[in-house]
Amino acid sequence: MKFTDYNKLSIGVIGLGYVGLPLLVELSKKLNCIGYDKNLIRLKEIKKFYDRNLQLKKNQLNKIKTSHSIYSLKQCNIYIVTVPTPINKKKLPDLSHLINATQDIGKILAKDNLVIYESTVFPGCTEDICGKILENISGLILNRDFYLGYSPERISPGDKKYSLKNTLKVISGSSSNTIDVLKFIYKGITKKIFVAKSIKIAEAAKVIENTQRDLNIAFINELSKIFSKLKINTYEVLRTAGTKWNFVKFYPGLVGGHCIGVDPYYLTYIAKKNKYNPKVILSGRYINDSMGSYVGEQIVNIIKNKNINTKNLKLLICGLTFKENCPDVRNSKVLDIIHFLNKKNIAVDVFDPWVSHFDDFEKKKYKFRLVKEIKKNYYSGAIFTVAHNKFKIINIDSFRKKLKINNFVYDLKNIFFKDKVDLTL
């Protein structure tokens, strides 16, 4: 690579979501940058200094440049791709956004350009798939005319402690000069840099991080199922085991979101393609994917056990997001609980102070009302699904008085004292 003058760097960020927008904001403080997104609504909101993900504030958004035309990025010599890499209905990698973005860049790619990917992918994807597309469309040759980098994003939505700025960033590149450029770009905006031995190793590291977390939560969810049958409180067992020096603290719960429930399928896809059928990883996925209906069954059981009148039965689900203290509802498994209750013809309202709209949901699939206040003497049960701080300060005794007299509270996340609720996970 021939960037002799780093001051001439011009960066285009492709995809302005949870990863791209904070990145654009930070990079724009030091370098010449422009952001690009296909979503016009999102771009309009950003122009009005509004971030619907509530990650960034007005005074952070008024210093960035954005565009909805890829050709506005033609003068850039560095492209950073931060588009989503979800899964499709068959739980296979959906690379459509990644491929579209790569094709777009291919059209404007010039000699000595560098394309950096931050999206989560399976090992080999950046070089073997994206690299090939760029070569085919631009007519340029990788590592002669243009270069590749991979630096996995570690954005944790709603997490105040680990942000882009204070988290170590892994970088990797297709040549050693490329790595120097990546170092220069990222060292200004993150706490520390770690150079992975190769792009494939960086890709693999990213995908196993979330897979490890997914599997560990699946393990605890399986324990929760076993201990429920043995009538043992899971949280007490975890508190006790947690006194051992090498016990790792994970808790039962719903695994949703864009990463933890998705990334393992990227790994299992590439493993299967290479003739290895992952047993451990997929068993973890199976447990976590089925937790919504398990919780649904528990709800049906408690209604039966407490002899709750099922005529005009209304339940309140407190929490819709996939994670606490953020408005992120991507792949929220709370929807699976709603789906289960819908099938049983049980009416559900949802209360979540973080969620003001649910345009993005498949409205037809899920029947529920989003309520802003809790109607008195109306609900026979409440299910707390997310450990929002705003829920933790609830006085559960007063809360229960708002419910019908014969009621239940199912506290999935162990927010309240366990003798104040009927069930924890």
Added chain:
Amino acid sequence: MKFTDYNKLSIGVIGLGYVGLPLLVELSKKLNCIGYDKNLIRLKEIKKFYDRNLQLKKNQLNKIKTSHSIYSLKQCNIYIVTVPTPINKKKLPDLSHLINATQDIGKILAKDNLVIYESTVFPGCTEDICGKILENISGLILNRDFYLGYSPERISPGDKKYSLKNTLKVISGSSSNTIDVLKFIYKGITKKIFVAKSIKIAEAAKVIENTQRDLNIAFINELSKIFSKLKINTYEVLRTAGTKWNFVKFYPGLVGGHCIGVDPYYLTYIAKKNKYNPKVILSGRYINDSMGSYVGEQIVNIIKNKNINTKNLKLLICGLTFKENCPDVRNSKVLDIIHFLNKKNIAVDVFDPWVSHFDDFEKKKYKFRLVKEIKKNYYSGAIFTVAHNKFKIINIDSFRKKLKINNFVYDLKNIFFKDKVDLTL
């Protein structure tokens, strides 16, 4: 419980293995104690101040009392059971030692006695199985005439950092007075006490500690299999992922020993008995149980790929114990590698500076010689299976010169620089 005078406590420790002997040594410093074991050879060795497990030294063994007659413990008012709880060939809990010990205690149990279990069991075993046996044989009634305690052992063989003395000890009891007695007994010999909410919770906590570890190693072993197909170095991926704040560091390897490979089966046994078939836990067990033959296959592949002469082929396995820096060979999975190579008619020698005898092995099942020196120009390959400190100081260049010219080194535990060896796990 009516122990008004703690000075009158007299403790009998049943089972003088890895758990019982160190416990007896520590307790004897403060209290009136006697140890009991059925194994006469072990008792004779202890009388001669020799501990074949190399946990305790002469000057620690010359102040304890032991006996091979349970009736010598008749004057005790506290019994602590530390017998092994292995699995049988069907991988089901083998409670024979536990039941025998309990029956023995039943014969001498007197009013106001307390029986404490330290052996790993499934939740419910102490009260529902052991408590019942004690009642039936003694004619006494639990929580009126005698009491139960459970305090899971956390002995880590070969571990200098976490010993009985400096590790937190979980205790639980069948009544609150019982807990006070347990507190008195253990507070003198351990760092800190944690009172579990019930015996069942303490039993569950113990069994999940090792199960979590087993599953996490299984996950890494599965990754190792996947990355081997993708030609990615697993240790480099782990080093990279390890830079994330919440990535938990586990490494691939053979899971043997008395605990980690065994305890999960106690949990799955009780789960299945309660009509839950554990998917995640058993998938982990499957992977870890099959690692020996996986390593065997890798060895066969490397012999083929390097065109190593298979006539008079001799391989050297370095490491026989289930864990580094201790002589413990219980359930060592290195034996599975040997078994695999035996079936392929490949001659195997084993070199392990920690192992001087292998009386306990099923000699008929495994064909190998235990060697004390490495014969020059004799072996075509060496497989390092255990990360003994004594192996880490080996100069691998000089070591390879002792092997035949066309040789391979398979470094399962990443002891040496990876470009100095042919394969890591």
